[in-house]
Amino acid sequence: MHLKADTRHRVTVTLNGRERAGYAEPRTLLSDFLRHELGATGTRVGCEHGVCGACTVLVDGRASRSCLMLAVQAQGRDLQTVESLAREETLNDLQQAFRKHHALQCGFCTAGILISSTEFLTRVSRPTETQVRDMLSGHLCRCTGYTGIVNAILEVAETRDHEVSGPTDKEQENNNV
Amino acid sequence: MKPATFDYTRPGTRREACDLLHEFGDDARLIAGGQSLMAVLNMRFAQPGLLIDIAGIQDLHYIEDRGDYLAVGAGITQAELLEHPGLAEKVPLLAQAMPWIGHAQTRNRGTVCGSIAHADPSAELPLCLTALGGEVVLEARKGKTRKLPAHEFFQGILTTAKRTDELITEVRFPLGQGNERYRFREVSMRHGDFAIVALAVRICGDRTDLTVGGVADRPVRRSMTGNDARASWLNHFAWSLNAQDDAHASAVYRRHLVRELGSRLIDECSAQKDDTHAPQG
């Protein structure tokens, strides 16, 4: 496979469970492809050098900066963005907890944070606050001072854990982050 | 902040990749995780004609314990190595240092070999490789390979002994020995930032190795034996690194950290019984 510069190539991905295709030059950033080609504008762009975290999406289940990835690199991969979280009429538990804990103000960084938290909560079932803050440190939020975000994630972790296995001791401080 | 134009190719084999490197030379850039290169491309500080994505090369995706060392293939991400079962027992220093690399979201894509290739003097993996006396395996066209020890591989700021027609296929981290103890510490402005000073101590019997990152133009390791007076040895080391000022820290401060934090870290490491559960900082 050799894709020529200045030419638009067909890129097929699975976006939020549906196969989607669009066209991209080799240099087209995945963030631009998602937003402008596939219309998934919930993913925001804040720095385009991988620091702010606003553009974070799941690539094959792992939180990744979509500004540090080319659209052509996403060929054939599974992508998940903020648009996947709510089910029809209702926000999912994480989104609801964000609302409850005033975990967002302007909302520009929120999509990336929701996405990172989504992956995090699948890996760490009962995180400590330190682990949550460590994961969150890959995102810059300028409005909230982070407190509401941390509280929302901790609450969801606890609720989900209760639902699955009942209460357990806090554990694995050193694993999985 | 959009990249300039380039062709893109994703070879399926190492051989194909090496042929392309041979053909395009300095006009090509390798991309694996892209966590350093993409930012540089977006800023147009690199404008290669061809991007060779090695993510599609299946046989670079391995972590192997080969008795003396842990071999990490060029396809392995930092997250994968950090999550590798038994890492804390096999290469304790990596288990201590790797959580300091960037953030979870960049470790998910950034590769181990990519960080070694980039040779940022403040980065954790080049420091670990230097501290452990690890090796880099390079491959060129026609299966020509060579192996370089870390101290020969890192040549200066962002500069390595890798030739433009070579691909890093693997890095090798020597396994921790039972009689060795390790300690890692980093001072940075924020969690996940590049180190102002990063230090790794290894103590083995009478010998203490201290490796310093973030100060010189590459990580530097030196050894102290029981005969050296520690304070003057550390001062000598600190000055030898030609520390520089930048917007966040002064040269004086960097030398101070090499001396004082280095000394504290050596104390902590000496006092430490068991490597595997050393606190991270």
Added chain:
Amino acid sequence: MSLAPSMTTTNEKQFIGTRQPRLEDEVLLRGQGRYGDEVPTPPGTLYAAIVRSPHPHARLKAVDSSRALEMDGVHGVLTGEDVRQWALPFPVGVRQPMEHWCLAVDKVRYVGEPVAVVIAENRYLAEDALSGVTVDYETLPVAVDTEFAIESGAAILHEKVGGNVVSDRTFRYGDPETAFAEADRQVSIKVRFPRSSCMPIECYVVLAQFDPANSAFDITSNFQGPYALHSVMCRALQVPANRLRLRTPPESGGSFGIKQGVFPYVVMMGLAARKVGAPVKWVEDRLEHLQGASSGTNRVSTLEAAVTREGRVTALRLDQLDDCGAYLRAPEPATTYRMHGNLTGAYAIRNLAVRNRIVMTNKTPTGLNRGFGGPQVYFPLERLMQRIAVELDLDPLDVIRTNLVPKGAFPYRSAAGSLLDSGDYPAGLEKGVREGGLEELIQRRDEARREGRYYGIGYTAAVEPSISNMGYITMAFTPEERKRAGPKNGAVSTATISVDPLGSVSVHVSSTPQGQGHQTVAAQIVAETLGVPLESISVNVELDTGKDAWSIASGNYSSRFSGAVAGAVYKAALKVRARLAALAAEQWNIDSDDIRFSEGRVYVEGTDQSSSFHRLAGATHWSPGTTPQSEPGGLRETAFWTPPELEAPGDDELINSSLCYGFIFDYCGVEIDAITGAVRIDRYVTLHDAGRMLNPQLVDGQIRGGFAQALGAALMEEFVYGADGNFQSGTLADYLIPTSVEVPEPVILHMETPSPFTPLGAKGVGEGNNMSTPVCIANAVADALETRDVELPLTPSKVRILMGIEEPPRPEGVGEPETEATASSGSRLRARDSVELPGTPNEVFDALLNPQTLAAIIPGCHGLEMTGENEYRADVTVGVGMIRARFDARVSLHDLNPPDSLQLRGYGSSAMGSAEAFATVTLTALEGNRTRLDYDYEATVGGRIASVGGRMLQSASKMIIGQVFSRFSRRMGGGTSRFLFLQRLWQRIRALLTGKGGPS
């Protein structure tokens, strides 16, 4: 105090003052928010990229866009020539002959200043074509340091002004001279407050259209106000206000004042759209934002206090030197005057002398930034209070207590004219002490100190002004100038409520929020006043100057929402309610005072008799003939509100610069790591009295957010400029914003003393911690280290050096002697080195004059053509590692003194920045037909390279320059001489000695 709705009605449901989850959240959490970049673009929209100056100060000799115009997808290039033809410079807030255009026309005055706009089919192509615009600069000396810039002999930015001080005003209130003469003690302090910004995560966005038929602009931008700047934009575009339709998108990704600074780009993109005859969209990228968007003003303050033995301050003398950067961009010098009325803070200090000077330097222009003017005032003032305690051996808390405006003195007219509306400062302080656990903190400090740890406690008392008086900006003028210009004052706010034919309620406010939750609060007020469900109310916060109610004070700044805008919402709701009550009263033949609005129905008070809200309201649309004569039909009410307390400044120079003044009392305990100098916040307590809280959850959100930003300003954030004017904080890895790991949770305490001057008794609360927190942390560090000179940001390096580093000397022969290359000299690097070459000095000298040699030794040199005697031009690609930049380079040889010395000069420019190097080469004959070549060089790097590469610049430059001479050495020796072998051997030995190059 005006009556709040809960007192005038007997509604069952109260919304005002309750913790309501936000109406804004769901759309944002679903990722369906529409920010600037999601505003639909008309077909045929083109995209802009901006050519920016790599130089801090240079004359523009020529801008040649011909190559860009030939590039793929490029539709046009807007330059200073077009701007001169179509536009005017922006009006300036002082009377000085200085011009600020939306694109540079004669000179560039800061790194990142826009020079041309490339307009192409997409942003990628537009960026490609940036390199096709060739700009010929003649670099000029720079004025960077604020205090140097006012000296005679400093480079002057605006020549016609004749100096860099563009405003110099003095004020005197009370009798400071006598107070100083009679004082027991005088305490003084001089501090520098640095540059930083609250840095929103969304950058600027502009989408501009030009309608040639009507000579009208229709522009959407995430502008935040104040809409006084609409007039500024119209003046620059030379159109009447009704020919600039300015709209905002539904959502804004944060602003904190910063998006005020988008206005020059509104004008620029309007002209770009005119240039290409198509809609033009520009989305600022982060590098542009960091280097060129906006900044808080840096200030050098000197304060002196006349103090009694007991620590009572009887007079203050302030000298404020405000550095507004390269241009005085409207509304500057507002930073200087926003706090003017309350320069004495929370203290009853009756005598005051002030000197304010506004200075121009080669830095990014300043503008609104959350806390605007506040941190610059409180940093010196509260440092001074701490110093008074230290110098008089008093408890710092007692010094604050002694000086606070006393209980019962409100409304209190401060020395400079602020009318502090309400409060009980002593009670606030004691509540903070009690409920925040100060005693325990003091115990922790004592214990830490006993153990030899560094622990300190800092305090701050402050008033937080809100709802700016539009008249304060005219304080930059003398009373005579103000008289000539006509009075300016007030703070007009507006809100519109309409009830449609189906009876649902819509609210519009011109408050352009950026995440604060204005929709929720507006809905709370309307729901309570009209007795309708909260969720049923639709609140539109987009502002369209073409059809919405607005005024010059509209917008989102000076924490004006809860006091002023929410008040206007309430006024409008009362108007709607009065009309509906009159309708119902007529229908039921009772007094309209006996009407009650509740749960979507309208009741006769004390009975079950009722009508549905929608039916009653719908009648004004469906059957206006059945309504009383006084009812005009349709139901839409707009309320305008401005407080009479905001008067224009008079001859006495008194100014009530804001309507409301909240009270803040903060304290914190910090511990400093003895080795690293890192500052850890042990506990931070912040007490706020912001009047009546409309939604306590949102109030806490504002406090936490402001605190986190202030923590950043205190510990890590700074826009750093080198002494050469180069900008060094060009990425978010250089400009450091605190993450979740660095931000602790503050202890938040509240008091509620309603304001008598706002309709709902609320005051602003958005900016307090940005004002109080930086100095509170600094005071704690000063306490911990028992030091006087604390400067922000308190980075570990800076703090540790403050603690004193007794450095053992450099061992003989180890490392290299320190060069002059330091952070303060920025991206200018000086170093020397030498190589030894085969051949006599004559042979070496001749070789250097040979163009073929030059072509061979300059790394990455593609084609070298001679342009004059010993002058060459080349295309050079250089870099380190993966980083490469391609330069249009000029190389020349000077001061030829064969065979002893010459000077080698190189200058290169590219879209990535510029690089310049001078090397003095000296040749010394050695034995055996050999020569030693010493080179002593100075290199300067500018533009993007310097702003993002700071951490590596010195090593990289050294490596590249070293390459030139090592290549020369190789070329002279042919790579085979015995000498080279010896040289390599020597290098290896040296490496071993100095510890470079691996383990020993």
